[in-house]
Amino acid sequence: MSEIQTLGQFIAANEKDFPGGRLEFASVLSSIRLAAKIVNKEVNKAGITKDIIGSTSSENIQGEVQQKLDVFADNSYIAAMKYNGDVAGVASEENETFVEFDTEAAKKAKYLLVMDPLDGSSNISVNVSTGTIFAIYRRISPIGSPLTNEDFLQGGNAQLAAGYVVYGSSTMLVYTTGNGLHGFTFDPAIGVFFLSHPNMQSPADGCIYSVNEGNYLYFPEGVKRYLKYCQEYDKSSCRPYTARYIGSLVADFHRNLIKGGIYIYPTSKTYPNGKLRLLYECYPLAFMIEQANGKASDGKTRIMDLPITELHERAPLVIGSTKMVVKAEEFMRIYW
Numbered sequence: 001m002s003e004i005q006t007l008g009q010f011i012a013a014n015e016k017d018f019p020g021g022r023l024e025f026a027s028v029l030s031s032i033r034l035a036a037k038i039v040n041k042e043v044n045k046a047g048i049t050k051d052i053i054g055s056t057s058s059e060n061i062q063g064e065v066q067q068k069l070d071v072f073a074d075n076s077y078i079a080a081m082k083y084n085g086d087v088a089g090v091a092s093e094e095n096e097t098f099v100e101f102d103t104e105a106a107k108k109a110k111y112l113l114v115m116d117p118l119d120g121s122s123n124i125s126v127n128v129s130t131g132t133i134f135a136i137y138r139r140i141s142p143i144g145s146p147l148t149n150e151d152f153l154q155g156g157n158a159q160l161a162a163g164y165v166v167y168g169s170s171t172m173l174v175y176t177t178g179n180g181l182h183g184f185t186f187d188p189a190i191g192v193f194f195l196s197h198p199n200m201q202s203p204a205d206g207c208i209y210s211v212n213e214g215n216y217l218y219f220p221e222g223v224k225r226y227l228k229y230c231q232e233y234d235k236s237s238c239r240p241y242t243a244r245y246i247g248s249l250v251a252d253f254h255r256n257l258i259k260g261g262i263y264i265y266p267t268s269k270t271y272p273n274g275k276l277r278l279l280y281e282c283y284p285l286a287f288m289i290e291q292a293n294g295k296a297s298d299g300k301t302r303i304m305d306l307p308i309t310e311l312h313e314r315a316p317l318v319i320g321s322t323k324m325v326v327k328a329e330e331f332m333r334i335y336w
């Protein structure tokens with residue numbers, strides 16, 4: 001018998017502390033796992049499924065043209081949650097308002113899912129990795145009453161679990177419930193996620209920086225000064241750092257988590273509040289990076305402590321190896 005654990009076995013052995021109990025967490029994550037397999041199948045053959053790549057004629061709430069796979073991924077995760085029985089509703093990047101489920105079981109369900117169903121989807125047509133980002137909350141409105149926006153706007157510290165699926169050279173599901181960050185690699189031959197990265201830890205320092213330097217002229221002075229710091233020669237701190245930015249947040253985050261590095265999407269003239277969404281991108285990634293002893297802020301304030309007032313609110317994001325984030329914050333504080 002192999003020594004490795006499946007995702008299901010790992011949850012059974014470790015998630016006894018999940019609020020509401022291990023069985024309910026296992027149920028919700030098993031539906032996420034199912035949707036991940038369904039999306040993975042389509043993402044991995046997008047090149048040959050002509051009816052699934054490319055754009056639809058519609059735009060999402062962000063005003064972004066929806067890629068066909070965005071819609072497919074959104075529908076897959078929502079369907080998996082609807083028939084889960086422990087999930088009352090979903091807030092998604094692809095839908096202006098949250099989706100409340102009307103099944104008898106969902107009306108008594110305690111949990112909520114927030115997600116970016118397919119982040120980086122504009123990269124699909126050029127075969128670059130994409131990802132799903134998610135988090136799980138407990139509803140705060142009374143069971144039996146309609147869900148409210150406030151159920152989804154509890155803030156980062158109320159997340160019960162957070163995770164991502166990266167559809168890359170291999171497909172991985174990475175999640176935390178606050179007891180460490182754990183990575184599982186999908187074996188398509190048998191359709192199972194196996195524990196491959198237990199208790200992931202982000203290197204305290206790194207030599208990789210990820211930012212879209214095409215926006216350099218629009219960045220605040222502190223960000224500009226930090227980028228020049230990254231490019232200066234200093235052998236003792238592996239500078240000049242290596243620039244790695246593939247325009248797919250989950251893939252950039254995953255690489256930096258493993259190798260050490262920093263990802264920055266700051267405020268700019270184009271995006272005064274940053275581009276990334278606080279609820280289903282920044283909060284979940286911040287929860288995860290902190291579980292790996294990394295750090296996440298908006299350049300000043302810890303992401304998890306940022307208040308949220310709207311489902312699709314944006315926030316600046318500085319995330320990765322603690323020493324790198326601290327240094328970037330120093331420049332932003334002095335020169336903001």
Ligand code: P6P
Pocket residue numbers: 119120121212247248249250252275276
């Ligand atoms: P830009 C993809 O649209 C995304 O949300 C992230 O995955 C990615 O890191 C970022 O936006 C890329 O944005 O403005 O650099 O193209």
